[in-house]
Amino acid sequence: MNITRAWEILKDNGYKKTDKRELILNMFEDTDKYLTARDLLSVLKKDFPGMSFDTIYRNLATFVNLGILEETELNGERNFRMHCESEHHHHHFICMECGKVKEISVCPMEMIQEKLPDxxxxxxxxxxxxxxxxxxxxTV
Amino acid sequence: MNITRAWEILKDNGYKKTDKRELILNMFEDTDKYLTARDLLSVLKKDFPGMSFDTIYRNLATFVNLGILEETELNGERNFRMHCESEHHHHHFICMECGKVKEISVCPMEMIQEKLPDxxxxxxxxxxxxxxxxxxxxTV
DNA sequence: TTTCTAATTCATAATCATTACGATTTACAA
DNA sequence: TTGTAAATCGTAATGATTATGAATTAGAAA
Known part of the structure; x- marks a missing residue:
């Protein structure tokens, strides 16, 4: 997912282009890591001291609904990143040190469905x- | 894991036998589903109206540390159940309707390590x- | 361009799960 | 029976997330 495509999707669904959304999307475009609402807020507060929780969370939810971002739960916190558009279904290796994400193509779900027929x-x-x-x- | 074994483990590690611990462990012995702190508290409040968050959470943490319970995160809440002692590594199918848990023997991790050599x-x-x-x- | 309106944001408070704290009570070994 | 560390109680604090109502703004239509 790139930022141009993200704006297209937003426009197609009747969402407006705002400076806050632009900042948020830029942060995701610049990294391949998962970010938390806290990560976003702490950076964006610099440019917009008044930036509020509401703006962050509401927009994150919107982006996830539109398929622009994907989400996972990491130690009790919701984490977000640009939705991968790999043509094939895949999973992620997540580095717990630096947050880097790698795609894993192996998925055992075909096998699994056989084991759970009903x-x-x-x-x-x-x-x-x-x-x-x-x-x-x-070295640590 | 059965309850007798759980008490052995607790005793071996210097933990005392209390009525609260007994109630909590009994709840887990009676079901194969995952339970939340809230589930436990709402039931145990009937017998012990004074039962507090602290007691529940502290004991859940103790039980997890000792390997008596296992834990997973389900829609933003921590869920616990008796630790399975199956001889082989396995995973779970979780029914989102009734909470029932089934063991799945397939695990793709051998394949995965090859794909992430470093x-x-x-x-x-x-x-x-x-x-x-x-x-x-x-029918719904 | 100006105006209108729905969308968006701000500021703040509420909620929910979880953790922490000081005082009191309890289990159990000596 | 008693002493003491462990456990519990009652409550308050924390941290992430969601909700609310008033004010602002983007973007389409006139």
């Missing part, structure tokens, strides 16, 4: 946590 | 959500 599978979460190459070699 | 994988989460046999057939 269940209606609605979703699944498969995430791998650890340290990435760089962080493994860092 | 990363130190520390943990992973793999959960499947949906409706179980019974709940699929219920």
């Amino acid at each position: 269940c209606a599978i609605e979703s699944h979460k498969f995430e791998i946590y650890g340290k990435c190459q760089n962080c493994v070699h860092e | 990363c130190a994988i520390e943990s992973h989460k793999f959960e499947i959500y949906g409706k179980c046999q019974n709940c699929v057939h219920e």
Whole structure:
């Protein structure tokens, strides 16, 4: 997902272009990591001291609904990042040190459905946590 | 994990046998579902109106540390259940309707490590959500 | 361009889960 | 039976998130 596409989606759905939304989207475009509402607020407060929780959370929810951002829960906090548009279904390795995210193409769901013949599978979460190459070699 | 084993573990680690702990463990022994702190409190308040958050949360943390309970995050709330002692590593299918939990023996982690040769994988989460046999057939 | 209106934001308070604290009570070993 | 560390109670604090009502603003229509 790039920022141009994000604006298209917003416009198509009747959402306006505001400076706050622009700042938020820019922050996501600049990184491949997951960010929290807190991350966003602490940066955006510099440019807009009055920036409020409401603005952040409402916009994050909007972006997720429109498929611009994707979301996961990491130690009790919601984390967001630009939605990947890889053509194939995939999962993520998340570095717990620096936050870097890598795509993993393996997904065992086909196997799984066979094992649960009578269940209606609605979703699944498969995430791998650890340290990435760089962080493994860092001395603590 | 059964309750007798749980008490052994507690005793071995210098924890005392209290009526509150007994009630909490009994609730977990009676079900195979995940329970929240709220679930526990709402039931236990009947027998012990004074039962406090502190007691619940402190004991849940203790039980998790000792491996008596296992924990997962489900829509922003921590959920707990008796730790499975299956001899093999496995994952869970969780019915979002009734809360029933099924063991899934498939785990793709061997495959994954190959794909991330330089990363130190520390943990992973793999959960499947949906409706179980019974709940699929219920009319809403 | 100006005006109108719905969308957006601000400031703040409410809510919900969780954690912390000081005083009191309790389990259990000596 | 008693002493003491552990556990609990009652309540308050914290931190993330959601809600509210008033004020502002973007963007379409005149």
